[in-house]
Amino acid sequence: MDSIFVKDISQPTLLLDENKCRSNIEKIYSKVKSWGIEFRPHFKTHQSKTIGKWFWDLGVRKIAVSSLKMANYFMQSSWRDILIAFPLNLRELDEILLSAQQINLKVTISDIFTLEFLSRLINLPLDVYLEIDVDFYRSGFDINNHLLIEKAIKIIEKSKFINLVGILAHNGNTYFCKSSKEVINENKKFLSKLFDLKNFLISLGHNVILSVGDTPSVSICDDFVGVDELRPGNFVFYDVKQFSIGSCETDNIAICLVVPIVAIYEQRNEIVCYGGAVHLSKDSLILDGIEIFGLVVEIYDSEWSEPVEDTYVKAIYQEHSIIKTTKEFIRKHKVGDLIGILPIHSCLTAEAMKKYLIPNSVWVDHL
Amino acid sequence: MDSIFVKDISQPTLLLDENKCRSNIEKIYSKVKSWGIEFRPHFKTHQSKTIGKWFWDLGVRKIAVSSLKMANYFMQSSWRDILIAFPLNLRELDEILLSAQQINLKVTISDIFTLEFLSRLINLPLDVYLEIDVDFYRSGFDINNHLLIEKAIKIIEKSKFINLVGILAHNGNTYFCKSSKEVINENKKFLSKLFDLKNFLISLGHNVILSVGDTPSVSICDDFVGVDELRPGNFVFYDVKQFSIGSCETDNIAICLVVPIVAIYEQRNEIVCYGGAVHLSKDSLILDGIEIFGLVVEIYDSEWSEPVEDTYVKAIYQEHSIIKTTKEFIRKHKVGDLIGILPIHSCLTAEAMKKYLIPNSVWVDHL
Incomplete structure (x- = not known):
């Protein structure tokens, strides 16, 4: 070429600095690996097979995406363990079940109604994460509503096909932090609530994994003991917003x-x-x-x-x-x-x- | 099909209501025609050959776009009088001159430096509009800076290739209006300043046309006497912003x-x-x-x-x-x-x- x-x-043309990008990837990859935590980078930021390969070459095999369309795109280039980390779109259920026959595809259930429908509609096995909303109020089961979470668990227990893999949360509140110190405190508060929930689910016999991961906390914090999987995405490029939070320097962008x-x-x-x-x-x-x-x-x-x-x-x-x-x-x-x-x-x-x-x-x- | x-x-899918869209087009087309003003709709809103054809079928033959890329796109479907109503991008000058050999392509000059460069670089004829900034401070020659405008006119007079067609302005201030009455007043103030400038240029022997046209004023106002050309764009679809200004009802969207x-x-x-x-x-x-x-x-x-x-x-x-x-x-x-x-x-x-x-x-x- x-x-x-x-x-x-x-x-107008979007330049990509390959060295900076690879260095961002390697830095977070090494950090997460050194903590002994599973790395499932979110590919919604770059949406690129080429950049995906830079992760693959380091040994990464699990990814998160935010739509079936993105999952299909990365399936085309040898990714075989993909989590759609976005509330399940029931209108795409047939295609999702089809893809789940071909690769290790996991979906996210973010409310009780979708779970109820799914439990009635599904006749093929499907790995699911329950999305938990930790006081951010975007999507997920409200972490403070134990009754509803228990109800969800009961539906899953009754289903022959729904396989609960983990609980998943996104700490959107770190994006409102104005310093590293604020991010560290926010992340502690967030994780502590999730640890309680995870322990509660384990006590019910569900050995779920805990999956979290926003770029500010993964870039800034050092203590993720108790977390099983990290899914940051933006760090691949960073940006001025991340700089303003303290996640990166401007020369990492x-x-x-x-x-x-x-x-x-x-x-x-x-x-x-x-x-x-x-x-x-x-x-x-x-x-x-x-x-x-x-x-x-x-x-x-x-x-x-x-x-x-x-x-x-x-x-x-x-x-x-x-x-x-x-x-x-x-x-x-x-x-x-x-x-x-x-x-x-x-x-x-x-x-x-x-x-x-x-x-x-x-x-x-x-x- | x-x-x-x-x-x-x-x-997520973007629906287009053909009836509403055609009716928006016909309404503004009839208004502008009844005023005896040239209609040069801005195609940057829809950027669609199909929708362009709905204008063509009414008899529209002149259009505005905001990039060379868009101009080339519409050239492919029989449009032959196209104004790039965006500050001239000198990095595309060669291609612009090439297109200007094929169709009636016009460009916009929005500052003195571009005009000076153009006068030195150009060796083929080119129709230009001078963009005038009427207290909006986005782009264009400051209408209050007569000295600079006179300087521009002198450069044009000296050039063998630059052909001054008109002055062009966009009243971005109507977007801050909160009622029809405010839009009418804002438009009056805006036009009155431009009429003075147009008369001044005519007194210098430049029989320029005056081209204006934001969707709020063209939708709301009735008095454009003295204007030669109208270039609104958004009215083809309208939106909630236009509704909030008073340009349309929600069922026109x-x-x-x-x-x-x-x-x-x-x-x-x-x-x-x-x-x-x-x-x-x-x-x-x-x-x-x-x-x-x-x-x-x-x-x-x-x-x-x-x-x-x-x-x-x-x-x-x-x-x-x-x-x-x-x-x-x-x-x-x-x-x-x-x-x-x-x-x-x-x-x-x-x-x-x-x-x-x-x-x-x-x-x-x-x-």
Whole structure:
């Protein structure tokens, strides 16, 4: 395949730094391995067979995804132990049961109604995780509602086909933390509740595994004793949001949206780039009291700089991004130059762009 | 082609109501025609050759797009007068000049630096619009900076190849209006400034046309005397944002994301659906003091209901949407049912989904 050079880019393009990405993968892989915990990385962030192979080469064999579509995609490239870590979609049940005949496919049950339907509909064996909601109120059985969890267990016990493998939870609350210390405390509180539940289920004779894993806690915390499986996903790329929480440094961020400068406004200290919400997605965060939609980097031949000081994406439209910057940065650039934007939320940027370019090399696939 | 039935949908799917869409198009087309103004609809909202044909069949022959990529897409289906209403991307200049040899392609110049480069680089004729920024501060020559605009005019006068066709502005401030009255006032203020500039340019011997057109003002206002061309785009579908401004009623909204219910939480009066930020995009707005990410409708055989009362998308994740609703709505639904979400910003939802389904009929293309 011919190489594609950064200097030839003329439209918004998502660069992937292979070294940073592999190093992020290796770091978390080694950590989880050293703890003696099963690693089941979530592949929804990258959705790439090529990047999946970088995990495979380290010895990873179990993955999590967030849809049947993603499961089918990774089944095509030799993955044989896949958890769909998303509330079971009953409208896809027939296809799921079919796939579960071919590989070790596991599903997630997140409410009592789905479990009741499943127990009536199913006539083939299926491995399930029960999703537990630990005070985040997105999806899962409320951890404080023991009666409902017991009811779920009884339905499972009665079923010939539903095989309870584990309990699964996502600590979305770490995303609201503002420091490593907050993440550590949040994670402790979260795990302690789950340990109680796990012990309760074991006392009922269900030797379930406990599966957790958000990127902030796995990146920051060191104590997961009692956890059986970790499923972080975002760490493969990280992003400005993870940096703001303390999960990574900015130079761990492995993807960067390259955009052409299409207008410069000296009086406002602002630059307009071709590259907007349809490329970057619209997530934002508050950094030092200001809402930002991305940090800005210089683009070099095959890499990018650290974020430029006092410079950020201040607004984003369908195809435009508006960059607030300094006179110095403006002096160094002209219309037609390329600059880079580090995304706030890399999962959504990757999904919007649908492919990655390794600088001066080749395109990398995305589902 | 075989029909695709709504009842067979198992994944998030973007429905298109052809009648509503055609009626939106016809209404605005008739209005603009009755005013004797040139109609150049912006095709960035739908990005569909099929929907483009619905305009063509009414007699529309001029369109606006927001990238060369989109221009090329519509060139493939017989459009021959296309304005790229986005700051000229110098990195695509060669391809733009090539396309301009084949069709009547026009570009937008939004800052002095691009104009200076263009005047030096160009050796083939090119029709340009000058973009004027009327106190919105996104892109365009600041309307209050007459010196800079005069400087631009002098550069154009000196160039053998740059042909000034018109001035173009987008009133992004109407999107912050909260009533029809506010939109009417905002539009008056905006146009009055542009009329002064147009007269000034005519006094310099440049018989430019004035091109404006945001969906709120074109939907709400009646007085565009003095405007030569209107370029609204969003009206083809409308959305909850336009409804909140007063541009449309909810039953004019022509697209709807169908999503399967994957979990129900009675105690919280919340429903979780498969369908998230990667399907709907992440725009939100404040309605009655609450941040919402979409309104919820019932899905019938080939259409959808008016928005369900006291029901809205309260949060959105990569693949999940969380719907706040009433006990009554929950009583009527079960996991596995389909419901619909009216998008906050239809342009971004269409771009995320990349294709439309006409209920019980066929798929419609998106770039």
